[in-house]
Amino acid sequence: MPGMPAQAPYGPDEFQADTNVSRETIERLEAYLALLAKWQEKVNLVGISTMPDAWRRHFLDSAQLLKYIPDLDRPIVDLGSGAGFPGLVLAVMGAPRVHLVESNVRKCVFLREAARATGAHVTVVNRRIEAAAWSISADVVCSRACANLSHLIGWARDMLTQDGVCLFHKGQYVDRELTESQKKWTMACKSHPSLSDPGGVILEISGIGHRHDH
DSSP states (O other): OTTOOSSOOOOHHHHHHHHOOOHHHHHHHHHHHHHHHHHHTTSOOSOGGGGGGHIIIIIIHHHGGGGGOSOTTSOEEEETOTTTTTHHHHHHTTOSOEEEEOOOHHHHHHHHHHHHHHTOOEEEEOSOHHHHTTTOOEEEEEEESSSOHHHHHHHHHHHEEEEEEEEEEEOTTHHHHHHHHHHHEEEEEEEEEOSSOTTOEEEEEEEEEEGGGO
16 A cells, blocks of 8 residues: 555564563553653654654564663663653663653653653753753663764763663664764764664763863
8 A cells, every 4th residue: 555664564472473572561552652642742752753663663673682781670760762762662671760851841741650650760861961960870871762862972971881882773763863973972882773763773872081181
C-alpha cells in the first residue's frame, strides 16, 4: 500500500523476542505506551509519525543501550529526557538509579506519571541541563535527540565518574558532529549501528578531555 513503512510491523511480541524481557516488563511498557498516546493528544512529546511504530522507534531504540551498560545498578543520567527515551525505558527494564533531566515542566509531569504507571524507580530533575550537570554524578550519561554532540560531551564531562561512559543516539549527521567535537574534545569513541534506525548509530564515548588541557 502507498505510504506504508518499508519495515515489517513491530510490536510487543517482536520486542520481547529481541530483548528477552519478562511478560511483566512488556505489560509495564504497554501501560507506558497507553499513557504516551493519551498525553500526545495534548502535549507534543514525540514526533506524531513515530507513534504507530512506537515499539521499534522508542522502546527498542532505548532498550538497545542495555548491552553497552556494564553494570545496571550504577547511576544513569538521561539528558533532555523528553518523553522518557531512553532513560525511563532503561528504568522499566531494571535500572534502579536513573535520573531524568528535563527542563520542560509539562514533560516532567508526564515523566512522573509514567514512572508511577510503570513502577519505575527514577528521579525526575526539572532543571536545565547546564544547571543539573554540576549537581549529579553518573557512571552512564545517555541522550537522544537532545543537542549537538559537542554540547552533550561538555555536559557529560561535568557529571561523569572517572571510568564513566556516554551513550548517545545519533543520526545522519554523526560524522559532521564528531569532526566538530574532536576540535574541542579528546575522547575514545566507538560507533555501533542502531537496531531501530537503519541510518542511526549509538556512540559509546569515554575518557573525555578538553583539547586545551593537553
